[in-house]
């Protein structure tokens with residue numbers, strides 16, 4: 001699958017001082033003083049867009065739900081004062097109308113809204129004919145690419161060309177070290193099927209903790225993400241929402257200067273030659289891997305026929321247990337992660353069982 005979303009490149013709609021695009025600002029606009037002090041701290045840094053939540057999608061009622069229209073007035077004031085474009089989250093057509101009225105430059109659709117095609121379509125309809133607005137779409141809360149892509153398509157069909165994605169991680173039932181597990185394969189797959197869409201990483205909502213912000217940001221940079229959105233507050237411990245993950249403008253400055261920003265490619269002939277050589281090695285190894293998998297499958301089929309003749313079930317738990325233990329240990333000995341090899345073996349085993357079941361059925365049908 002590939003999707004033709006010919007959106008405008010980032011540089012067409014935002015004056016980038018340098019790579020990556022940086023969006024920073026508080027989770028929520030709380031008071032005019034908090035917003036202004038934070039923005040003044042950010043003005044000294046390479047920050048391209050000031051973010052501030054005006055309407056906050058809180059999981060439970062009776063938490064701070066944002067300053068609303070009043071906050072938009074502060075945002076407009078601060079924009080005038082510090083001269084940085086501003087952005088906020090919108091979840092319905094009324095939010096869009098209000099935000100645009102107060103000069104908000106960048107709108108974003110939050111993770112809890114991207115999951116609803118009705119809500120996204122209503123907003124896309126409200127944005128029809130609106131010139132120069134940029135819309136960022138956060139990934140849906142659960143690990144699924146389809147709804148994320150669907151949101152881009154709805155906005156694109158409504159004529160919005162200044163589009164980008166925000167990767168903010170995914171809610172998981174199991175506990176992980178993250179607030180929202182990054183599941184990097186999903187933004188990588190988005191890049192593959194819709195390569196024109198710039199992707200911004202939100203390490204604040206992925207990590208949920210201050211001390212994870214740097215490593216997640218670096219990982220995003222190593223994966224060639226186009227930007228970062230980092231929650232920043234003048235006094236993070238006293239923040240009215242997401243206090244654990246917000247950092248001071250000062251800390252943001254340190255993070256930005258410590259990040260290693262790599263080039264997405266190089267023209268150095270020596271580098272190109274060497275990379276080419278290594279890629280050829282990978283191509284050969286992959287061929288061998290696939291040949292080995294095909295040879296393995298041929299044996300699996302033989303076993304399947306044999307099991308059928310001897311009237312034995314396809315799945316034998318003891319054998320499966322042995323394989324998992326043995327392959328995991330072998331992986332460790334070879335310096336590979338046990339979890340990585342076990343995941344691969346789960347897929348190999350699933351396919352073997354599928355093949356053997358198919359074989360049993362086809363033999364039965366004869």
Ligand code: PEP
Pocket residue numbers: 027053057089109110111112138168205
């Ligand atoms: C936010 O950016 O403040 C926010 C609520 O994010 P998300 O939609 O990713 O939860």
Ligand code: MN
Pocket residue numbers: 027028231241242
């Ligand atoms: Mn937040």
